Amino acid sequence: MCVPLLVLDPEPSMATGCHELPACWQTRGMDHSGGDGGRRAVTIYDVAREAGVATSTASRALSNPGRVSERTRRHVEEVASRLGYRANRLAQALPSGRTRMLGLVVPDVTNPHVFGLLRGAEAQAAAAGYTVVFADSEERPELEAAHVERLSSFVDGFVLSPRGDDAALRALAQVRPVVLFNRSLAPVPGVTFDFDDSSRQIVDHLVALGHSQVAYLRGPVTSWADGRRRAALARHCGVHGVTLTELGPFAPTLGSGPAAADAALAGPATAVVAFNDLLAIGVLQRLEARGVSVPGELSVVGGDDIFGASFCHPPLTTIAAPTEQAGRLLVDMLTGRVPGDELVLHAPLVARGSTGPPRV
Structure with a gap:
């Protein structure tokens, strides 16, 4: 089921906003009726009257502060804050x-x-x-x-x-x-993660543990990241003479874990690399239900170090993708704070208990 639209509306700064718009400020509701009811939005006229300035001055102080004195700006902002104002975004957008x-x-x-x-x-x-x-x-x-x-x-x-x-x-x-x-x-x-380097880290880690048969549990066919990861894993497995088997595609969810785990157990792989952590955690759950030892009989690697990856049984070896940093950079690129181009972020391997030497 689709989650429609979630609007995340941080409290706006009183010093940013529209061009000169007399009615572009409002509050969630204040009682100016003198009684218990009659709540209405406060207008710029109320702020101007309370501050003792002209309406145009109040508007400039809130939406274009460079056009008024510092003293006036502070005074009007204090009044606006006390009355509980916030910007009407749609009104701002008109001019x-x-x-x-x-x-x-x-x-x-x-x-x-x-x-x-x-x-x-x-x-x-x-x-x-x-x-x-x-x-x-x-x-x-x-x-x-x-x-x-x-x-x-x-x-x-x-x-x-x-x-x-x-x-x-x-x-x-x-x-x-x-x-x-x-x-x-x-x-x-845009912003991407360094899939080539993270895949190299995974393969190097598994080779150092003694693995020579690895399976990759594919993600959605529409995922660009899945294609990059598959290609990079194949390249680095080839360097080390490791046999890589591709299985799937699978939906990147916990619910796809049982099918992915069963497919991996049907083959010769001693380690599996999942498209993402949700799929990897679903695999761990299925292996535990089937009595398969991890990492003794099968090592498992995830893909993005989500919250909870370290709480698994055993804790999940995965790639720590810096998604919060990516979110900040993407907004900076969109708003012009960072020049528009492609940025590639390093994503390190976090080795935990779900990987170990294969049983001989």
Whole structure:
């Protein structure tokens, strides 16, 4: 089931906002009736009257503070804060064409991997005076496109962890500012993880433990990251003479773990590398249910170090993907604080109890 739209609205700074708009400030509701009821939004006229300044002066102090004295700005902001004002984003957008809202569309809201991305993006957006509007595409390119179409009329740009095709993404980037997470698509800017290096770390780790037969549990066919990881694992396994078997694709969820584990046990692999941690944890659960020793009979490696990966039994060896840093950088790229290009982040291996030497 789709989670519709979640608006993350940090408290805006009183020093940022629209051009001179007399009615662009409002509150969630204050009682000015003198009684218990009659709550209404406070207008800029109320703030001006309380501050003892002209309406135009109050508006400039709140939305264009450089046009008033520092003393006046502080006074009007103090009054506005006391009365409980906040910006009306849609009213601000009328003269400028900007809402200071950013759309963030991800493939699976239930995946803890998304949490860091969302936290980083929201924190950086708040610091820049933006609001994040969040939508879940459920790993479906058509739903992703529908969300983008609905949001396009009122967001200033998009952060996408996309499942759509290259042509659609390039077409969108021609008409709206867009940055991509874990998808390299020139000339659209974005942030990716170093899949080649992280795959090298995994293979080096497994080889050092004595493994020569490895299975990769594939993720969604629409995932660019899955293709990169598969290719990198194959390349580094080839360097060491390790046999790599690809299994799947599997949905990147706990529920796909049993099928993935059973497929791995049917082959010669002594270690498996899962597309992501949710799939890897599902594999661990299935192996425990079947009485298979981990890592004695089968070592398991995950893919992104989600919250809970260290609580598994045994704790999961995985790649620590810096998703919160990625979220911050993506917003900075979208708002112009960082030059638009592709940034590649290092993702180190975290070795835990789910990997060990194979039994002889």
